Amino acid sequence: MKILVTVKEVATVEDEFEIEGTAIADQYLGEDLNEWDDYAIEEAVQLQENGVADEVVTVTIGPEDCEQTIRQALAKGADRAIRVWDDALEGVDLLDVGAKRSILQEVIAAEDPDLVLTGVQSGDDSWGATGVSLAEELDYEWAAVVNHLEHDLDDGIAAVRRELEGGVEELTDVELPAVLSIQTGINEPRYASLRGIRQAQRKPLDVQTLGDLGVDESAVEGAVTLTDMYEPESESDVTVWEGSADETASELGELLRDKGVAP
Amino acid sequence: MSDVLAITDHRRGELRDVSYEIITAGRELADETGGDLHLAVISGTVDDFAEKLDREGVDAIHTVSDGEEFNHGVYTQATTQLYDELAPQYVLIPNSVNGLDYAPAVANGLDLPIVTDVVGVETDGETLTATREMYGGKVETTNDLEGPAVVTIRSAEWPQAEGTGDASIESFDADIDEDDLGSTVNGFEEVAGGDVDISEADVLVSVGRGIEEEDNIPIIEELADALDATVSSSRPIVDNGWLPKNRQVGQSGKVVTPDVYIAIGISGAVQHVAGMKGSDTIVAINTDPNAPIMDIADYAIHDDLFDVVPALTEEFQ
Known part of the structure; x- marks a missing residue:
């Protein structure tokens, strides 16, 4: 069985930042492997260690700068990586769901995996829709927001739990091939070992352009245009207690006594 | 092509709050397009649900009686067929765990753009402007698109619709292809129990x-x-x-x-x-x-x- 995991390097933002146009100014941005994808990678690697999967391949859309982040997945046990990038993607400030789907569908069609794992959403723009969109396009089955996967996939069925609101889980059987969007907490993502990090440097990382994949450049424009970015107006009317920890702790103590809930 | 179709959410016999919130969001949008607000309720005790959903601002409620609990295949097929029948400009779907399990499939199947997890939405009749958060709420963005679209709305952002409406309630005869249902819901489990509440x-x-x-x-x-x-x-x-x-x-x-x-x-x-x-x-x-x-x-x-x-x-x- 082959598993493909979609991974993304997400932008992280410092506490204090400035906006330039429709983006946060570069100097306030950092980068990280998307938190949800970390769990998806772990799930795939565990399936491989349990002998269910033969190969784990990651795919990302991103410039060369993100290779270090993507290699984290290789260091944790994925076998090889595909990175899609193209001049046509430079400077695009929003890749909408349709655009991401048009690119990733060609990679999945070429790789023909039995199982595709995505994160539920990305930590930066949080669309949460690419996985199901891909499944519909490719005629795969799917399940969104999966927080448990039985590792017995032999009979062509993935038995999953979907995490609904309010502490309720839905128990669902999903026919393979399928796309599952993976929720945080499904497992305990490992840290890469030093040996893993060394090995990752030698694992294949294949770079493909839109042309290589047969994706028309116009697809990346998408239907949705980002027109403005701003800091939301704070509705806060918070009373801030200042002073040393002893002073602020005593303010809080006083509040609890006022409310009649102090012991 | 100026109507709004909003799909409601229910679980284990209860309509979820977002179903009443989506009426408010849908009504606002339909006022801007100058169209009607259609609601759909799919699976379960739909007649009972339809009666509860008949609140101020709803023009029509379409009931689809196939299935008991949420199944994304049934929801995708029914919503797609309702779209073909009603030709609305916008389809609103809750940005719930279940909403995210079928809204992208509906959009992709109908070749419509999708904007998810919106906290505000308005239209001049042609351009839809959706407000979304990024970076965990540190910033808000506005996102424009032209023509029909699928929009998922965040819960608790719109007030619940109140009052009693005067909607026409009609059964919609969806043609559900059972062979195309590749997933089966076997049950639910409460996982937050234990000694402490x-x-x-x-x-x-x-x-x-x-x-x-x-x-x-x-x-x-x-x-x-x-x-x-x-x-x-x-x-x-x-x-x-x-x-x-x-x-x-x-x-x-x-x-x-x-x-x-x-x-x-x-x-x-x-x-x-x-x-x-x-x-x-x-x-x-x-x-x-x-x-x-x-x-x-x-x-x-x-x-x-x-x-x-x-x-x-x-x-x-």
Whole structure:
């Protein structure tokens, strides 16, 4: 069985930042492997260690700068990586769901995996829709927001739990091939070992352009245009207690006594 | 091509609140397009649901009786067929866990753009402008698109529709292809049970990512002991296995309304806030003065929790 995991390097933002146009100014941005994808990678690697999967391949859309982040997945046990990038993607400030789907569908069609794992959403723009969109396009089955996967996939069925609101889980059987969007907490993502990090440097990382994949450049424009970015107006009317920890702790103590809930 | 079709959400015999909120969002949008607001309710006791959903502002309710509980295949097929029949300009779907399990499939199948998790939406009849958050609520963005679209709306952003409506209620005869249903829902399980019910507590001492590591959890437990309070947490603490699931406050955990909620090292992601904003008094202890939790906190200490928490424990010992 082959598993493909979609991974993304997400932008992280410092506490204090400035906006330039429709983006946060570069100097306030950092980068990280998307938190949800970390769990998806772990799930795939565990399936491989349990002998269910033969190969784990990651795919990302991103410039060369993100290779270090993507290699984290290789260091944790994925076998090889595909990175899609193209001049046509430079400077695009929003890749909408349709655009991401048009690119990733060609990679999945070429790789023909039995199982595709995505994160539920990305930590930066949080669309949460690419996985199901891909499944519909490719005629795969799917399940969104999966927080448990039985590792017995032999009979062509993935038995999953979907995490609904309010502490309720839905128990669902999903026919393979399928796309599952993976929720945080499904497992305990490992840290890469030093040996893993060394090995990752030698694992294949294949770079493909839109042309290589047969994706028309116009697809990346998408239907949705980002027109403005701003800091939301704070509705806060918070009373801030200042002073040393002893002073602020005593303010809080006083509040609890006022409310009649102090012991 | 100026109507709005909104799909409602229910689970285990109950309509979810977002079903009444989507009426408000849908009505606002339909007023802007000059069209009608159609609701659809799919699976389960649809006649009973339709009666409850007939609130002010709804023009028509379409009931699809196939199935009992949510199945994304049934919802995708039924919504797609309703779209073909009604030709609305916009399809609104709750941005719930189930909404995200079929809205992208509907959009993709109909070759429509999708905008998810919107907190505001308006149209001039041609261009739709959707407001979304990015970076965990640190910024908001506006996103434009032309023509028909699928839009998923965040829960608790619009007020629930009230009053009694005068909608036509019609059964919609969807043609569900059973062979195309590749997933089967076998049941549900409540996973937040156990010995402690955090929703019963008067005072919650709630811990988040700021606690940094499992070995630091005892300082929170010591504070809760000193205050005769109950320990709860945000999602990452439960994801890490540092506290059990029944301690989790938020959308996928419990909704709590204590007299005092002390949020310690919790940034206040929207999913967390959904579970605790009804608390009488909210106190936030966080080094980041811009953390979203400050928007709903009544009192705040912008200081290191590792200094403040032990000081507070000492205050009550």
